[in-house]
Amino acid sequence: MIKPHRNHPLWFAFLLHRVSGVVLALFLPVHFYVLALALTDPAGLNGFLSLTENIWVKIAEFGLVFLLAAHMLGGLRLMALEWLPWSDRQKTFAVTAVAGAFAISCSFFLSAVQ
Amino acid sequence: MLTTRLYMLQRITALVMAPLVLGHLAVMIYAVQGGLDAAEILSRTQGSILWLVFYGSFVAAVSIHAAIGVRVVAFEVLGLNKRILPIVAWCVFLALMILGLRAVYAVTLSGAGL
Amino acid sequence: MSQDLSVSVWRSETNAFQEFAVPAQKNQTILDVVSWIQANSDPTLSYRFACRVGMCGSCAMMVNGEPRWTCRTHVKKVLKSNNLEIGPLRNLPVVKDLATDMDPFFDKWVEAKGVFESTKTRHDDMEPIIPDAPERMAASAAIECINCAVCYAACDSVSGNAEYLGPAALNRAWSLVNDVRDGAYEERLEAASGAGGCHNCHSQGGCTAYCPNELNPSASIAGLKKETSRNWFGWGRS
Numbered sequence: 001m002i003k004p005h006r007n008h009p010l011w012f013a014f015l016l017h018r019v020s021g022v023v024l025a026l027f028l029p030v031h032f033y034v035l036a037l038a039l040t041d042p043a044g045l046n047g048f049l050s051l052t053e054n055i056w057v058k059i060a061e062f063g064l065v066f067l068l069a070a071h072m073l074g075g076l077r078l079m080a081l082e083w084l085p086w087s088d089r090q091k092t093f094a095v096t097a098v099a100g101a102f103a104i105s106c107s108f109f110l111s112a113v114q
Numbered sequence: 115m116l117t118t119r120l121y122m123l124q125r126i127t128a129l130v131m132a133p134l135v136l137g138h139l140a141v142m143i144y145a146v147q148g149g150l151d152a153a154e155i156l157s158r159t160q161g162s163i164l165w166l167v168f169y170g171s172f173v174a175a176v177s178i179h180a181a182i183g184v185r186v187v188a189f190e191v192l193g194l195n196k197r198i199l200p201i202v203a204w205c206v207f208l209a210l211m212i213l214g215l216r217a218v219y220a221v222t223l224s225g226a227g228l
Numbered sequence: 229m230s231q232d233l234s235v236s237v238w239r240s241e242t243n244a245f246q247e248f249a250v251p252a253q254k255n256q257t258i259l260d261v262v263s264w265i266q267a268n269s270d271p272t273l274s275y276r277f278a279c280r281v282g283m284c285g286s287c288a289m290m291v292n293g294e295p296r297w298t299c300r301t302h303v304k305k306v307l308k309s310n311n312l313e314i315g316p317l318r319n320l321p322v323v324k325d326l327a328t329d330m331d332p333f334f335d336k337w338v339e340a341k342g343v344f345e346s347t348k349t350r351h352d353d354m355e356p357i358i359p360d361a362p363e364r365m366a367a368s369a370a371i372e373c374i375n376c377a378v379c380y381a382a383c384d385s386v387s388g389n390a391e392y393l394g395p396a397a398l399n400r401a402w403s404l405v406n407d408v409r410d411g412a413y414e415e416r417l418e419a420a421s422g423a424g425g426c427h428n429c430h431s432q433g434g435c436t437a438y439c440p441n442e443l444n445p446s447a448s449i450a451g452l453k454k455e456t457s458r459n460w461f462g463w464g465r466s
Binding site for chain 3: 003
Binding site: 115116117118120121122125189190191196 | 385388389391421422423425427428453456457460
């Protein structure tokens with residue numbers, strides 16, 4: 001349960017940044033391992049890539065793309081907050097970052113299912 | 115637990131990665147059309163110095179960035195002892211660096227007879 | 229007649245909330261409710277307050293899970309279906325019931341070098357302060373802090389990292405960095421750069437969201453991050 005003192009937009013922006021960061025860090029070794037199959041086991045790589053035809057795998061990929069885009073855009077917001085002149089529109093920027101990440105991941109998903 | 119040095123490394127690698135992530139997202143949206151195919155991916159990347167530099171610097175930056183991020187989470191969420199934190203960060207860095215560079219080698223150089 | 233309020237108050241002896249029924253008034257603050265309980269239901273209830281008008285910063289508590297200055301928080305603003313839950317501030321050790329030990333909070337002000345270092349002696353002329361000069365406005369922006377620790381209780385960076393100096397101390401440090409009369413720029417940036425320094429802030433903005441004086445510690449900490457970054461590149465004030 002979300003504790004009451006955390007119930008504000010910028011805390012949720014923090015949560016998204018942290019969760020996306022952790023998930024991406026866990027995903028990366030798998031990602032690298034699969035790509036390296038091109039070297040050790042090309043047939044295995046193709047077998048793995050064919051898994052991505054499955055709609056659930058596509059949905060999982062959509063999630064990963066969303067998390068990557070959200071981590072990047074949210075991170076840019078944080079660096080702008082820290083290094084550019086202060087702006088009071090942080091909530092707007094945070095929501096814009098999430099919306100941007102959603103747009104990017106949706107275009108990925110539409111490309112993947114077509 | 116961040117000192118200025120780790121903070122700066124975290125921000126600088128983030129800034130380096132921002133355009134790389136955008137490029138990676140664009141490539142993904144492009145490449146996923148019509149399904150993922152190993153031959154198609156490798157024909158684009160094999161022997162390409164551009165992709166070698168692009169993904170090589172991406173792997174280096176993400177290894178540093180993720181190691182520092184995991185270090186923070188290990189301390190704040192898992193409550194790991196401060197003396198263990200540098201070991202955790204170095205392990206994450208080296209693991210991602212080795213796996214990542216191996217993957218970059220596999221998709222860019224391995225088929226180029228180098 | 230109005231219904232009694234149902235109030236749960238944290239008791240340290242039992243490590244649990246205790247229920248009290250408190251007569252509702254038309255105008256009533258959380259501090260009024262706590263004081264009524266202490267005066268009429270249980271004289272052993274411990275809590276802290278002094279000025280009752282939002283100046284001294286001693287009466288902050290968790291009210292329905294959110295940090296508040298209780299003397300200026302009206303019951304009707306925070307009442308949830310006639311219930312109130314009142315506890316000691318988060319992130320600080322509890323002395324008894326609703327009274328927390330503020331030592332760690334104030335120790336960190338000292339650690340953050342929150343003490344003004346004068347560059348002049350009593351024999352020098354007074355520094356002219358022009359109220360609307362940009363550097364004075366930057367210093368003044370962060371100056372109205374009453375040390376109530378509401379921001380400190382709202383901050384999850386503090387909960388995750390016991391060494392983290394917290395919003396109030398860093399806000400104070402930033403105010404002094406901007407004060408042209410202060411002579412400890414380098415030492416203060418050094419103090420704000422350690423294992424508990426400004427770089428541990430995750431910009432959750434809880435401090436700014438809850439500051440009862442509507443200060444913006446989040447912006448102050450961002451200012452420190454920027455200044456320490458500039459300094460790291462050798463672009464700081466020397």
